[in-house]
Amino acid sequence: MNDILNRADIDQLILDFYKKIMVDPQIGYFFTEVVSLDLDHHLPKIADFWETTLFHQAKYKGNPITPHVAMHEKSPMTQAHFDRWVEVFCQTIDKRYEGEKAEMAKQRARSIATVMLIKIKNSESS
Numbered sequence: 001m002n003d004i005l006n007r008a009d010i011d012q013l014i015l016d017f018y019k020k021i022m023v024d025p026q027i028g029y030f031f032t033e034v035v036s037l038d039l040d041h042h043l044p045k046i047a048d049f050w051e052t053t054l055f056h057q058a059k060y061k062g063n064p065i066t067p068h069v070a071m072h073e074k075s076p077m078t079q080a081h082f083d084r085w086v087e088v089f090c091q092t093i094d095k096r097y098e099g100e101k102a103e104m105a106k107q108r109a110r111s112i113a114t115v116m117l118i119k120i121k122n123s124e125s126s
């Protein structure tokens with residue numbers, strides 16, 4: 001198995017991940033009902049995010065927290081939802097990739113999920 005080496009590998013990973021997550025019994029509805037996603041626009045943005053995170057390419061310019069705070073206001077996001085997101089993301093990586101970047105992606109996903117949930121909780125009181 002290869003490591004995640006370039007943009008094409010990230011695109012493939014994101015495609016695999018969204019195929020699973022959008023039909024996931026626990027959290028799929030966020031992607032299909034809570035938000036109506038234009039995948040042609042959304043998937044390249046997510047790939048930009050991971051290219052920036054893993055390869056320090058300044059592609060992603062947004063703030064990943066904001067849409068999740070807005071989503072939480074429409075439909076509450078819990079620790080269990082984030083645990084599931086991380087589980088599916090890590091399983092998707094393990095199916096196809098192994099190596100330093102693959103490990104880094106899983107580690108970053110876990111730590112960003114932790115920070116995201118804390119910020120979402122904090123947003124409730126403001």
Ligand code: HEM
Nearest residue numbers: 027030031035046049062063064067081082085109112113
């Ligand atoms: C239960 C957990 C999560 C769910 C259900 C979820 C779902 C979504 C959805 C539906 C959007 C589109 C929002 C919109 O356009 O209004 C989105 C955007 C995004 N998500 Fe998540 N997400 C979760 C966790 C995460 C985590 C842990 C990360 C990063 C490691 C992440 C990274 C992103 C990024 C980068 C965007 C694009 C933000 C932008 O528009 O600039 N998400 N997410």
